[in-house]
Structure formats: structure tokens, C-alpha cells
Amino acid sequence: MDARHSTEMFKHLDKQSEVLMEAYRAMSHELHRLQVEEEMLMHKLYELMSAEGLIKKGSKGESNTKKGESISPQAP
Numbered sequence: 291m292d293a294r295h296s297t298e299m300f301k302h303l304d305k306q307s308e309v310l311m312e313a314y315r316a317m318s319h320e321l322h323r324l325q326v327e328e329e330m331l332m333h334k335l336y337e338l339m340s341a342e343g344l345i346k347k348g349s350k351g352e353s354n355t356k357k358g359e360s361i362s363p364q365a366p
Contacts, residue, residue, distance in 0.1 A: 339345045 336345065
């Protein structure tokens, strides 16, 4: 490979690296934003379920449901 092709290849790879890094930053930022949104929504869901009496707190403030069980409304 001659010097001219090497230089062009280097410039091309450098540009690709910049584009990929920008895509990585954008995706990382979006992931963080979605994680924060999920945390806020889960907190609001917990508050709503607590207000509706669907969550019963144990002695240490833990839910009395077993891991993996879903919480469903009680039938009247």
C-alpha cells in the first residue's frame, strides 16, 4: 500500500472513529435518561399502589409479597 492510500485510509478510519464515538455518547446519554425516567415512574407507581392499599409494609418496610409474585387488586 503506498503512502497516499495509507493517508486516505487513516483519515477515513479517524472520521469513522469520531462518528462512532458520537453515536456511543448519544446512546449512553439516552440510556441514562431512560433509566432516570424508569426510576421516577417506579417511584410514582409505588406511591400510587401504597395510596390504594395494594402494598402492605412488613416490620422493616419491605413488601410482604414473595419475590416474583405480582400484586393484584383484592376482589370485594
